Amino acid sequence: MNEHRQQAYFDLIQSLLNCGSHDEVQEVLAANEELVDVGFLQAVEAAAVMSSQQGYENTANWLRNLAVQQGKALNLTPQTSYPQENGENSKPISSQERGLESLIEEETQAYFQFLMEVLQATAESRSNAQVVYPLLAKNTDKLNGVFAERLRLWATNTLAEAEPNAAISIAAVIGNFSNLIRQFPLDSKASNMEIAIAGYEIALTVYTRSAFPKDWARTQYNLGNAYSDRILGERADNIEHAIAAFTAALEVLTRSAFPKKWATTQNNLGNAYLYRILGERADNIELAIAAYRVALEVTTKSAFGVDWATTQNNLGNAYLYRILGERAENIELAIAAYSAALEVRTRSAFPQYHTETLSNLGSLYQDINQFYLAYNIFTKAIETIESLREEIVSVSGVESKRKQAEEWNKLYSRMVEVCLELGKKTEAIEYVERSKTRNLVEQILERDYKTIFPPEVFTQLEKYREKIAVGQYQIQNGKAENPKVLAQHLQQLRNQRNELQNRYLAVGYGFKFDSFQASLDEHTAIIEWYILNDKILAFIVTKQGEVTVWQSQPEDREALRNWVNQYLQNYYNQKDQWLNNLGKALKELASILNIDEILTQIPKHCDKLILIPHRFLHLFPLHAIPINQNSENSSCLLDLFAGGVSYAPSCQLLQQVQQRQRPDFQSLFAIQNPTEDLNYTDLEVQVIQSYFNTSNVLKKTAATLTAINNTDLNTYHCAHFSCHGSFNLTNPGNSALILAKALIVDTPTKPDSERYLNLRAGETYNLEKCLTLDKIFTLKLEKCRLVTLSACETGLIDFQNTSDEYIGLPSGFLLAGSPSVVSSLWKVDDLSTSFLMIKFYENLFTLDNLEAGDIAIALKQAQIWLRNLTIEGLDRFLEEHKPQIAKVLAQLRVGQRIIFQESLERIKQRQRLPFANPYYWAGFTASGR
Incomplete structure (x- = not known):
């Protein structure tokens, strides 16, 4: 076995241990299928032995299961555990296994050294994130399940031998570090939660209720939050753990002794019940409503306006999901709760929270078929988030901007549906465009920023950006002398900035479909797909005439989901089958997308086609899908258009590159x-x-x-x-x-x-x-x-x-x-x-x-x-x-x-x-x- 191959096995094992889910494990294995052989199974077994010997039994068991599963896939029966040395059936340890042992030992030392560094930094800085986070950022490769195991093992052994005062200090440091890692914005949230949970559970071995009731209750509260946010494990079990932790915390954090903390815990407990999987759904929602209501008795609008608004928003969600009682009455209660939240969650003071509540309220109106109300509310919500993009990136960075975009794309999807219900097809495609390729368009604009705007305009826009960022920071961190006045001033600045900026921009949120359509060649047709949860949309665009919209049936959407999963599984795991069945698969895709029906909407004189896919449709050769499904000699899409079939990420990016x-x-x-x-x-x-x-x-x-x-x-x-x-x-x-x-x-x-x-x-x-x-x-x-x-x-x-x-x-x-x-x-x-x-x-x-x-x-x-x-x-x-x-x-x-x-x-x-x-x-x- 050459060293390169041995190292490749070790790399793959480490990658698998760092995975956050079963699906991710399968993706990594599929991407490295050439490494999954008998030698790999032996390496996995050796790693399991080493993990077990070092006390990491969870890791060892996981690796053993992996070896068994992959052995079955290879039609082998791997030896899932090695005999003990000098045992009856012992066998010599190969040079490969010894090499893997040395690598694992080196990794163990690296993790231990990092653990000591991060705990020391937490203690010496008094849990200062500005000190600890840079250290975490430099070692994101170690923020994984292995680190959680190392932390648990080291702390368990150390606390067992520590003096009482030393144990208390160690527990405090670990608890504080857990708070930091739970909120660490980089790397895998799944791994960060596992580390935080390990830390809190370790701290609770020292902070008993009888000896340290306040610390015990505070740690239970934090543990409940961590389990609520946990990604790994069964969701149902995680929620049960969260409920248990919050309930335990409330035994000490009583309303009379700790009113504010009690109310916050009740709110979080309400959230856990609202999304609980076990038990009767109706009963869980009633428990959630009860928790929100008692929380509002303490977190009043006058005393705790922001928390009051948050709980009102949550209460609105609960009424929206409520099963008991009259549906009409529950809807009215939900509307009232959302409306109350908006009294504090104003656009000027809390624009992101404002948008969240507007989105909830708009979705409610959409669900009860009050589309005009939904349209008006979604319009306000989208206006807010679009005005915030520059501020989000300047304050929180690109990663925060990406996460915000992921969340708000759901809002765009709903707005597209509402527009189609109201017959606003042009607006629907504009919102489709505004939800796609935005970051790329912005990057292209930023590259040409100084050439797009005259120098004096560029300077003024920079001033607006800086003033808005500073003011927003002051409001959200309680540093504004008069928040209401400052919030109004910020809104004026945003309006002035947007008005000035949109005079010079031809794309982006200022994208106007009419001007784009007029720029098309009369022989060009565009098909732009948009994938919703329950249907597939296809917008057919030509230079003249209205936009035509084709909508699939729900069964087509489900068929597409299954087809994509099968295609990707064959491509990554069964290359021969994928290759041999490619023609058949494309024929199935053509049927699912109803391409023949869509093509009837394209005028005969259009000889050039531009395809704008959405999401996973970008992965497939749509130009090669067969047409005329009922014909024995069916050709493919490519054959229909003498001017060719090309692709574009979006209409607005197409407009940009055409210049x-x-x-x-x-x-x-x-x-x-x-x-x-x-x-x-x-x-x-x-x-x-x-x-x-x-x-x-x-x-x-x-x-x-x-x-x-x-x-x-x-x-x-x-x-x-x-x-x-x-x-x-x-x-x-x-x-x-x-x-x-x-x-x-x-x-x-x-x-x-x-x-x-x-x-x-x-x-x-x-x-x-x-x-x-x-x-x-x-x-x-x-x-x-x-x-x-x-x-x-x-x-x-x-x-x-x-x-x-x-x-x-x-x-x-x-x-x-x-x-x-x-x-x-x-x-x-x-x-x-x-x-x-x-x-x-x-x-x-x-x-x-x-x-x-x-x-x-x-x-x-x-x-x-x-x-x-x-x-x-x-x-x-x-x-x-x-x-x-x-x-x-x-x-x-x-x-x-x-x-x-x-x-x-x-x-x-x-x-x-x-x-x-x-x-x-x-x-x-x-x-x-």
Whole structure:
């Protein structure tokens, strides 16, 4: 067993231990399926033994179960526990197991050292977050379930031997650290909650009710909050633990002794009952209402206005869900509670809370079919959150902004539904647009901020931003002398800022669909999908006429959910089955999306189609889905449109990139086979290079990140990357194009998943030497007409991110300045990709001129050519490029030359159309202009 493989096993085990859910475990295993073999099972078993010997029995049991499950998957029966040394059936420990033991021992010491550092920092700083949080931020790789186990084990052993006074001090520090980690904004919330719960439960072994009643009650209260927010474990059990902890806390935190804390605990107890899973739903809601009501007896509007408003909002939710009593009466009570909350939760003073309550109230009106009331309330709520985006990012950072966007996208979805109920189709699509790709649009605007606004306007906007941020901070932190007056002043500043800003912005929240529609070519049609919880929407847009909206049935939405799950499961776990069934799967997708029905809404004169997917629809080759389902000779969507089928992230981003006029297409920058293992890449780039007047090709070992950084990319009209690619679903910023000299010869003992990539078994790459998405965002491609990513999975996006769905390598190059990006949706075939790319560029240069739709047309023609290519046609293609092929073969090593020639022979042994399977031709898409 080589050291690289052994290290790869260890890396995978650590990644699995850091997972926050069963689904995440399955995703990690699927992404590393080449490592899951007998050697991996042995490594897991060795890790389980080490964990058990060190006292981490929960970790050991989890690892044993993992070994059993994966052994079944491999049709093996793994040995789930090793005999004791010198036992009757003992066996020698292999060098692999000893190596893993040493690695685990080193990890144990690292965790222990970090634990001591963080507890010391908590104690010495008196729980100062400004001291502790930077230390946590530097060690997020250790904030996981393993750390929680280490904390629990160390504290249990230490407290058992500590003097009483020392034990009290240790418990206090651990409790304070738990408070800090529970509210730590970075890394995994799931792991942070586990650490906090471990800390509180440890503290309670010292803080008994009889000896330290106040500390015991306070810790029970904190434990209840942690269980309420817990992500891991069964939700029902977590809520029961929270109820038990809050109930225990109330034994000491009585109304007479601690009125404010008592009321807060009652409010939190009410929340737990409201969302309780066990027991009778009706009874739980009544318990919640009772808890909120008694809390309001103490948290009055005059004494505790903010808390009073929060409890009123919660009470409104409870009445909305109430089962007992008259429905009409409960609705009136809910409306009254929300309305009361809004008396304090004003837009000017508490805009985010204001929006939350408005959203609840609007949803209530929507649910009782009072759509005009819902529309008016949602309008106010959306106006508030849109005016806040700049303030959120300036005060709380990009991560807070993303989380806010995830939450408020639910509001946009409801508004879209209400608009459609009221027949406001144009407004519906405007709200669809305002909920999508907003972060990317803002980043593009920010890059050109100083050029969009005149200097004096830019300066004034910066002043508004600073004044609003300072004032908002003063109000929310109780530092304003007259909050009401300041709140009114801030609202005036917001209005003035928005009015000034919108004079110069053509996109964003100022996006007007009418002006966008008028800018369309009369031969262009757009299909924009929008996925709701219970239906699929498709907006059909052309230059003239009203927007047409197609809506699916609920069963179609459920069928789509099942289809997506099956597709992704096959793609990640059963590649052969995925490949062989791809054509059948696309036919099923066409039926679910009712594409034939949607196409009837497109005028016959429209010969160019732009697709705007939503969420996971970005992952699939919609241009290749079959049409005319009832016909034996059905073609695909691509065949219907002579002007091509292209993709765009949104209408507003399409409008943005259409403003990029790039008529020149004469110079090429290319990356060619940096890892030297792509047998057909050299042919591909060599042929493509011949079409351009000037070119700069970084070949093989010369294709390094340093070389790219030393190249002025801003002078080229086309950038072509022919290499390996990798999409990182958990951290899209680390998605990358793999470059030369990034392969690590000696893998570090403790590889950082943020820095290293395991592309294949035994191969680890240093992401700092690759072109990652984060680096792409910083590029300047202001003369570029086209970026082609001739690599695997370069078109995938973070479909799980509901705050801004279009985050991937294409978005990086669009932000960098290119109006068009060609990229791939899966791990493509090396040979067929080379043929496709050669034909694509050949088509580009045989078109009369390079205008807006030509890239889509050229790609379409290349894909149809490859799909319909016969063995005889392949022979003619090879003959046409015989000089380039001979030149490439001469440069290859003997083994590579044999592989090159043998693969061509195997293709000729296939059926008459060797590339007819969509796998070979449908994987690439043209995005942008």
